[in-house]
Amino acid sequence: MAQQRTERVDAVRNRRAILHATEQLLAEGGGEHVSLDRVAALAGVGKGTVFRRFGSRAGLLQALLEERSRGLRDAITNGPPPLGHGGPVRERLLAFLDGLGAIAEGNAVLLSAHEQACAEDKYGDPSYQFWHRHLRTLFAEGSPDLDADFLAHAVLAVFDGELIRRMTSPDDPRRFTRSIQQMATALLDRD
Amino acid sequence: MAQQRTERVDAVRNRRAILHATEQLLAEGGGEHVSLDRVAALAGVGKGTVFRRFGSRAGLLQALLEERSRGLRDAITNGPPPLGHGGPVRERLLAFLDGLGAIAEGNAVLLSAHEQACAEDKYGDPSYQFWHRHLRTLFAEGSPDLDADFLAHAVLAVFDGELIRRMTSPDDPRRFTRSIQQMATALLDRD
DNA sequence: GACTAACCGGACTAAGAGTCCGATTGGTTG
């Protein structure tokens, strides 16, 4: 569990620089503007360093996304209800979608880039699997007549960067979250 | 409306050859196996010809997909209920999803390739807009309390090539369609 | 049969992902 050998300080510094450069490029241009050449140049490191740290373009974006969502994951795993275990399904579902929706609304460009990079291995992504398991559990309890596994995929499929960008405007910044919360609760059994 | 000048026979022949070669490559390898170099070589034409006909990789896949879905579009626009206009919303929704689901299940690889190629202009695709308008109309009538525009996008977001491939097995070839029909009807107002 | 506009093909360019290896350096050990 403990790291086998402490990471060298230059390695740590470079990893930070790379992540920071990636954020910056995402903020400037669109997600397609982030080539690894550019990231390396802006971070002031060589291209090889980027690949040694993150393995691939997909790995880099995944790492960034994971950093942004670690808090929500922790809250679900260890925190109190309604995010953590326990409490009524409806409240837990709303709380989860509120959290994930906020992350998505704040990182729509990153989300698009990640989708494109992970192309069709997105179902193997650890974060994806975590969200999916969580949703599946909630739907299995709250909507026993439907296909919970499918519903979990369906809800996650709506978290599309471009769709979110189109739905999110300054004067209604949470329309996406509100709509997906309405949709998800409509899928629960009516009492 | 009539074509300005009849297309030359070699042009027609080559277009057919290109589409056919694309189908064949999609069937053989995965969607990422279809490079335009390969398509041109297999079709026995030059690369320039592929681009002159279809404009881009995205255009080529779009054309193929449109060919597969023209029947459904026609049936919705001009045919009798439940696909065409008229009749109860629930039946129209089920009929539409049955049709679109069948196309998707039969062309999952093409769907994946198209998603990747169109990247993030998929909301501008004429077919997408057609399906979206149709769904939005149905939800607006059948589910007036929810965000119909959003629901239409949400349902279409689930038509993901990779997801469909994972859900479709020989001994339950229509699980995807069945599940999305259940989901969609659950989103309609209960009577 | 000649004319021309549309069409053909494949060499060429551009760009980006991922690899490789000689040079460098942080950390450790005596």
Added chain:
DNA sequence: CAACCAATCGGACTCTTAGTCCGGTTAGTC
């Protein structure tokens, strides 16, 4: 402190693919 070495660095290199360009060819017309 000095020497050592394994982890790390960087950028040149390869490979693949989308898309462009233009000289040569041909289908359809008059």
